[in-house]
Every structure is written in C-alpha cells, then in structure tokens.
Amino acid sequence: MENITTWLSENAFDWGLKIAIAIAIFIVGKIVARMLSNLIKKAMTRAGTDAILVGFIGNITYGILLVAVVLAAIDSLGVNVTSLMAIVAAAGLAIGLALKDSLGNFAAGVMIIIFRPFKIGDFITAGGVSGVVDEIGLFATLMHTGDNQRLIVPNSAIIGGNITNTSALPTRRIDLVFGIGYDDNIGQARDIMMAIIEADERILKDPAPAIAVGELADSSVNLNVRPWVESGDYWPVRADLLENIKVKFDEVGISIPYPQQDVHMHEVKAAS
Numbered sequence: 406m407e408n409i410t411t412w413l414s415e416n417a418f419d420w421g422l423k424i425a426i427a428i429a430i431f432i433v434g435k436i437v438a439r440m441l442s443n444l445i446k447k448a449m450t451r452a453g454t455d456a457i458l459v460g461f462i463g464n465i466t467y468g469i470l471l472v473a474v475v476l477a478a479i480d481s482l483g484v485n486v487t488s489l490m491a492i493v494a495a496a497g498l499a500i501g502l503a504l505k506d507s508l509g510n511f512a513a514g515v516m517i518i519i520f521r522p523f524k525i526g527d528f529i530t531a532g533g534v535s536g537v538v539d540e541i542g543l544f545a546t547l548m549h550t551g552d553n554q555r556l557i558v559p560n561s562a563i564i565g566g567n568i569t570n571t572s573a574l575p576t577r578r579i580d581l582v583f584g585i586g587y588d589d590n591i592g593q594a595r596d597i598m599m600a601i602i603e604a605d606e607r608i609l610k611d612p613a614p615a616i617a618v619g620e621l622a623d624s625s626v627n628l629n630v631r632p633w634v635e636s637g638d639y640w641p642v643r644a645d646l647l648e649n650i651k652v653k654f655d656e657v658g659i660s661i662p663y664p665q666q667d668v669h670m671h672e673v674k675a676a677s
Contacts, residue, residue: 427478434474442467458518461543507544513560514543527572532562576609577639579632583650584625586660591618591626594659601649602632607642609633625662 446463450456518541523529527538529548536548536556546563548556571577585594595616602614614632621627630650634642654661 423482427481430481431474431478434477435471438467438470438474441470458515509561510544510559513564514541516564517541517546517560522568523570523573527570529571530569532558532566534558572636575636576633577636579634579639579643579646581630581643581646582619582627583630584622584627584661586662587626589659591628593657594628594654597653597657597659598628598630598650601646601653605642605645607634607638
C-alpha cells in the first residue's frame, strides 16, 4: 500500500498532465475534423454533387479523421498504438470481406450518382426489371412498375448490365407494323394511315413520319409506320394509332390478314 501511495505521489502530476493533453487533443481534433468535413461537404455541394453522396462522403471523412484523433490522443498517453492500429486494420479487413456484396452495391451507387445514367422520375429498364425511378440510394435503387408494384434493385445489378433510359431524350419514334392483304391497294392504305397521322396534333412534323413497305410476308404485305412524338405522348399516341387505323381499314374494306395455311387433300384410289 505504501508503494502504491509513493508511486501515485511521484507520478500523479505527469499522468494528470498527459490526460489533460490527451483530452485537449481529442477536443481540438474533433472540432478540426468537423470543420474539414463541413468544408468538403460545401465544396461538393458547390460542384453540384448529389446530396446523398455529399452527406455520405462528409460523414465518412469525419469518421476517419475522428479515428485518427482518438489514436493521437491515446498515443499522447504513452500507449503504443502500433498494435492497436494492426488490430483495427485486421478488423476492417474482416468486415470488408464479410460485407463485400454490400460494398459492391455501395460502389455501384456512387457510380450511379456521379455519372447519372438516369434520374428520379425516369422510366428505365435495368437489372432485369422495368419501372419508374423513385429513389437512388447508396446500396439500392427504388422503382415502381406500371401496376404500382415496388421494386428494390441492388445497384450492382444495375451497373453490371445494360441500362435503357426511356425518358432520357425528349422525343421517341413509334414503330408499328400493319399487314394488309396482297389484294389490297398499298397506296390507298398508305394514304389512310398518313391522313390519320397528320390529323393527330401530338405527332411531330419534324422528324417527318415515314410509311414504307417493310416485308412481303407469307400472308400479308407489311407496312412500317414510324411517326415521332414527345416522349410523354408515346403510349397514348401509339394506342390511338392502332385503334384509328384498324377502324378506318374496316370502313374501307382493307383487310389485316392473320397467318393461315391452305391444306389440299387428294383422294388416292386404292389399287384394284
């Protein structure tokens, strides 16, 4: 007991000073880490970086700096931090291996945010599904389908395949194929379809719509009909064209043939 008292009396001041220095390093370092993190956030915001990425990078930066501050504070106490750093590094490696799929999704999310292949509100086909983008997260992208089902798609599945962004460009071409009978008048059919197209104000004049023979098929002469519309008008105009052209063809007697086969039967007389 006397030895402990003697040791405390001889080293109390030194330890008190070390603890005070460690606390000061931690407090000042924490303030500096927060300031640097905020500066990085402001710089990224001014550069137009997505808010999700700004917040995440800012928090990661603050966390890394805070770990460095804690290690510096511990080192000021005279504790050897080399072994501690090795333990932290080994733990980080183990966690990284355990969360490799999540880290892959995170990296893909960062790429989506930086390169912006699509934005919220776009209709896309990616990761094997199609839908409207509702939210772009760091690990997954949230979408909904036309019948209002929620889709949660891992970002790695999106980046790892083709991305079709239907909403990226302001205009789209409608590609339709109408088959008429071989006995029908091609010129009459073309004039009817062009008149219907020109009567629809939603169809653009430039680029001009095109109608041309696309194929002489087995049961029909196929005409390619290709008008241009604003992207938002694609589906309603497509549906109206299909209906209006079919109705007009019925009125004037132009047939839309379906695949058919002629079967010829021959009677074979048995040998007498």
